[in-house]
Amino acid sequence: AQKITQTQPGMFVQEKEAVTLDCTYDTSDPSYGLFWYKQPSSGEMIFLIYQGSYDQQNATEGRYSLNFQKARKSANLVISASQLGDSAMYFCAMREGGGGSYIPTFGRGTSLIVHP
Amino acid sequence: ETGVTQTPRHLVMGMTNKKSLKCEQHLGHNAMYWYKQSAKKPLELMFVYNFKEQTENNSVPSRFSPECPNSSHLFLHLHTLQPEDSALYLCASSQSSNRAGGYGYTFGSGTRLTVV
Numbered sequence: 001a002q003k004i005t006q007t008q009p010g011m012f013v014q015e016k017e018a019v020t021l022d023c024t025y026d027t028s029d030p031s032y033g034l035f036w037y038k039q040p041s042s043g044e045m046i047f048l049i050y051q052g053s054y055d056q057q058n059a060t061e062g063r064y065s066l067n068f069q070k071a072r073k074s075a076n077l078v079i080s081a082s083q084l085g086d087s088a089m090y091f092c093a094m095r096e097g098g099g100g101s102y103i104p105t106f107g108r109g110t111s112l113i114v115h116p
Numbered sequence: 117e118t119g120v121t122q123t124p125r126h127l128v129m130g131m132t133n134k135k136s137l138k139c140e141q142h143l144g145h146n147a148m149y150w151y152k153q154s155a156k157k158p159l160e161l162m163f164v165y166n167f168k169e170q171t172e173n174n175s176v177p178s179r180f181s182p183e184c185p186n187s188s189h190l191f192l193h194l195h196t197l198q199p200e201d202s203a204l205y206l207c208a209s210s211q212s213s214n215r216a217g218g219y220g221y222t223f224g225s226g227t228r229l230t231v232v
Contacts, residue, residue, distance in 0.1 A: 004158075035221070037223075042225060043204055043206070043225050043226035043228065044223055044224065044225040044226065045206060045208070045223035046223075047221065047222070091159065103149070103161060103164060103172070104221065106158050106159040107158060108156075108157070108158050109158075
């Protein structure tokens with residue numbers, strides 16, 4: 001079974017509007033962490049935001065916020081006031097706390113295009 | 117230089133060639149990773165090195181041979197590749213592969229490999 005599911009292969013948004021990128025995850029480990037990365041056409045994976053499973057508040061980093069709904073096992077990324085430079089692939093990832101390995105598992109990604 | 121640097125950025129090689137990809141990190145991290153990113157597929161973890169020791173090999177064919185001479189450098193030696201090996205190869209580093217943390221998992225810009 002897939003551990004990270006991103007159901008939106010592509011999303012379009014108008015510049016200056018907000019957009020939500022969906023991510024659901026599957027784990028039985030009570031301790032886990034969720035990441036979002038941005039990958040522009042240049043190829044580099046850029047870390048955006050992190051949410052720990054025990055964090056009480058939703059994570060925010062500038063225009064990025066993570067809508068963490070633990071019971072639904074969802075960790076959607078919200079980008080407010082979209083900019084043209086936000087056009088990129090976005091990947092959700094999860095690392096699980098048990099077992100000694102903290103290497104994240106990645107979803108298939110969502111392509112975001114911001115229109116002027 | 118800071119961050120994770122990968123060279124070359126682009127590589128075209130024939131199926132009988134031998135080439136190497138290089139990754140260097142200047143972050144003081146102790147774990148380094150090779151990932152393969154093919155079109156329309158999730159990011160695939162290939163190898164993990166923790167404190168210069170290989171800790172994971174995700175059933176990667178032997179035509180890919182990693183080398184980690186020290187915690188700052190990671191190589192991927194390539195020989196007798198197949199056209200289906202064409203992909204973006206990403207290197208990443210983190211403090212340790214067996215420690216939790218929301219930050220410190222840093223990627224390079226990748227090497228786009230084409231096998232002809």
